Amino acid sequence: MTTPVLELRNVNKSFGPIDVLHDISLKVHAGEVLCLLGDNGAGKSTLIKTLAGVHKQTSGQILMDGEELMFERPKDAADRGISTVHQFGGTFPLMSIGRSFFVGVEPVIKWGPFSFFDRKTANETAVKAVREFGITRIDDGDRLIGGLSGGERQALAIARAVHFGARVLILDEPTAALGVKEAAHVLRIVFEARKRGLAIIFITHQVMHAMTVGDHFAVLIRGALAADFRKGEKTREEITDLMAGGEAMAELESEIESYAQSDSETSSAAQ
Amino acid sequence: MKRLNITYLIQQPAMGAMISFVAVILFYVLLGGVELSNLFGAASWVNFAANLGIIALPVGLLMISGELDISIGAMIPAGSMTIAVVSGHYGLPIEVGILATLAVGVSVGLINGILTVRTTVPSLIVTLGTLVAMQGIVLSASVLLTGNASVSLTSPEWAKAIFGQLLGGSYQIIILWWLGFSLLYYVVMHHTHIGNWIFAMGGDKESARNAGIPTQKLTIWLFVLSSTSATFVGMCGAILFNSAQVSGGMLYIFNTIVSVVVGGVILTGGFGSVLGIFFGILTFAIVSQGIYFTDIDRNWSSLIIGVMLLAAVMMNNLFRKMALLGAPKIKTTREAKS
Numbered sequence: 129m130t131t132p133v134l135e136l137r138n139v140n141k142s143f144g145p146i147d148v149l150h151d152i153s154l155k156v157h158a159g160e161v162l163c164l165l166g167d168n169g170a171g172k173s174t175l176i177k178t179l180a181g182v183h184k185q186t187s188g189q190i191l192m193d194g195e196e197l198m199f200e201r202p203k204d205a206a207d208r209g210i211s212t213v214h215q216f217g218g219t220f221p222l223m224s225i226g227r228s229f230f231v232g233v234e235p236v237i238k239w240g241p242f243s244f245f246d247r248k249t250a251n252e253t254a255v256k257a258v259r260e261f262g263i264t265r266i267d268d269g270d271r272l273i274g275g276l277s278g279g280e281r282q283a284l285a286i287a288r289a290v291h292f293g294a295r296v297l298i299l300d301e302p303t304a305a306l307g308v309k310e311a312a313h314v315l316r317i318v319f320e321a322r323k324r325g326l327a328i329i330f331i332t333h334q335v336m337h338a339m340t341v342g343d344h345f346a347v348l349i350r351g352a353l354a355a356d357f358r359k360g361e362k363t364r365e366e367i368t369d370l371m372a373g374g375e376a377m378a379e380l381e382s383e384i385e386s387y388a389q390s391d392s393e394t395s396s397a398a399q
Numbered sequence: 400m401k402r403l404n405i406t407y408l409i410q411q412p413a414m415g416a417m418i419s420f421v422a423v424i425l426f427y428v429l430l431g432g433v434e435l436s437n438l439f440g441a442a443s444w445v446n447f448a449a450n451l452g453i454i455a456l457p458v459g460l461l462m463i464s465g466e467l468d469i470s471i472g473a474m475i476p477a478g479s480m481t482i483a484v485v486s487g488h489y490g491l492p493i494e495v496g497i498l499a500t501l502a503v504g505v506s507v508g509l510i511n512g513i514l515t516v517r518t519t520v521p522s523l524i525v526t527l528g529t530l531v532a533m534q535g536i537v538l539s540a541s542v543l544l545t546g547n548a549s550v551s552l553t554s555p556e557w558a559k560a561i562f563g564q565l566l567g568g569s570y571q572i573i574i575l576w577w578l579g580f581s582l583l584y585y586v587v588m589h590h591t592h593i594g595n596w597i598f599a600m601g602g603d604k605e606s607a608r609n610a611g612i613p614t615q616k617l618t619i620w621l622f623v624l625s626s627t628s629a630t631f632v633g634m635c636g637a638i639l640f641n642s643a644q645v646s647g648g649m650l651y652i653f654n655t656i657v658s659v660v661v662g663g664v665i666l667t668g669g670f671g672s673v674l675g676i677f678f679g680i681l682t683f684a685i686v687s688q689g690i691y692f693t694d695i696d697r698n699w700s701s702l703i704i705g706v707m708l709l710a711a712v713m714m715n716n717l718f719r720k721m722a723l724l725g726a727p728k729i730k731t732t733r734e735a736k737s
């Protein structure tokens with residue numbers, strides 16, 4: 129088998145006396161989506177922050193292309209091509225698309241000893257990058273990030289990561305705050321990024337979204353890896369049960385669903 | 400071409416300030432009986448705007464970056480007293496006085512900046528501390544060194560020509576400095592990568608740092624800029640009026656913040672423009688100095704400033720919301736296309 133782009137070997141993380149991650153071992157390959165599932169507080173955010181250089185693991189190794197890495201700060205991870213997109217996409221809501229796309233790496237025009245921000249190039253590049261991901265509604269780089277829909281922001285943030293050569297894309301609950309249509313958009317963009325050969329870590333607690341894009345699944349329970357399996361090896365119900373820590377959640381869920389259905393049927397019948 | 404539409408105009412953070420400017424003039428003309436030619440021919444409000452503007456611009460940039468500097472209130476008299484004590488009381492060459500004045504500004508700016516980035520104390524509190532401390536230092540140093548709270552200064556011709564002459568009999572030379580600084584700030588903020596960094600810092604400091612922006616260094620520089628600008632204004636005043644006093648300057652704290660906020664900068668940072676701050680300064684100057692040209696009793700000017708501030712802030716909020724939403728007209732054409 130090929131060398132994984134990113135590999136964790138027995139990673140532990142504790143904050144003082146609190147152990148948050150226990151002995152996590154995981155692999156992500158290029159062109160593959162790893163879905164990280166887990167209930168609130170399971171340690172998903174802590175895990176990806178460790179990968180992004182925000183936290184340092186207490187013990188264990190992180191390897192990229194088989195080579196061990198030590199991140200001192202988030203910039204180190206970013207320089208190696210590990211890019212994190214947060215739940216709300218762009219972090220600068222009051223900046224224009226072009227300006228926020230290039231924060232920290234602004235294109236400039238040299239003029240003697242002076243250099244000026246190249247707004248035209250910035251806008252055109254940003255718009256082109258996001259349109260390549262199928263978001264054709266964005267055509268003006270001067271629009272403010274805050275004016276975009278949640279899905280468009282995610283798309284822009286992913287397009288940005290890809291444009292700047294990310295090799296590992298970490299998506300922290302990208303679909304959590306989105307409606308059905310917007311979420312479908314984002315899932316399509318995740319597919320597109322996978323097609324381009326990125327290794328993707330997709331964090332979610334929506335099992336359906338995970339099953340749509342995932343090649344490989346890992347379930348975290350109280351900081352430990354409870355399951356690690358590939359696409360098609362488990363059903364939706366089994367995954368839901370796993371996430372809930374082995375309780376028969378799926379059964380309960382379908383019961384609630386059938387109640388809701390019969391409820392709406394009776395109410396529509398009454399009308 | 401196609402960008403010249405309502406959306407684009409409304410997106411400009413300076414829009415609200417420009418409208419405030421016109422509205423205030425209209426108010427004075429229609430209700431105060433002001434002759435426009437009198438108002439525009441007068442030097443008083445332009446001088447006022449220049450002195451205020453040189454300080455309000457860097458304070459505005461600080462606010463865009465997410466910080467605040469109120470110590471400027473003490474740095475204006477600190478600047479004028481430094482040059483008056485060094486070159487007036489001790490009779491050292493004016494160059495030495497100028498360097499000493501700017502050095503005082505740079506030092507306090509460094510203290511403000513370093514304390515702000517090294518501690519978690521908000522810059523409002525840090526600069527409140529240096530404000531009060533500098534007030535005390537200026538007063539006691541001046542009494543200790545000169546035995547007086549007011550010191551006179553005679554400057555050579557060239558220094559007067561550059562920093563403290565009256566053009567056309569009533570226009571202070573500092574107006575030209577103000578216009579020059581405004582242009583410089585405009586270019587840096589809107590047409591260089593540094594400007595982009597400052598906006599990013601104000602939007603989200605953590606992400607800006609992760610993007611590789613030297614946020615701490617930049618913050619310290621901005622504090623140095625505002626503090627030194629305040630000593631510069633104090634220095635020009637001392638050269639112009641041939642004397643310096645330990646008091647004065649406190650009103651500038653209030654005046655700069657009002658100008659900057661009327662100019663469309665939001666208090667949480669990350670949004671604003673140099674053109675907006677420029678018009679905020681003009682508007683404030685017209686309101687507070689233009690009142691003398693009206694039949695309105697000047698005691699009302701505070702009320703007018705208060706109402707103007709609230710109206711301008713509400714207008715800026717509205718425009719920002721509209722800018723975020725985009726113009727409805729454009730949206731429908733887009734939807735029709737897709």
Ligand SMILES: Nc1ncnc2c1ncn2[C@@H]1O[C@H](COP(=O)(O)OP(=O)(O)O)[C@@H](O)[C@H]1O
Binds near residue numbers: 146166175
């Ligand atoms: N900086 C921290 N210091 C102490 N405890 C933390 C810190 N960050 C997270 N934790 C704890 O780690 C656990 C996992 O949190 P988190 O990784 O945010 O979970 P998830 O993202 O899966 O909801 C929680 O119990 C949380 O309280």
Ligand SMILES: [Mg+2]
Binds near residue numbers: 172173
């Ligand atoms: Mg989380």
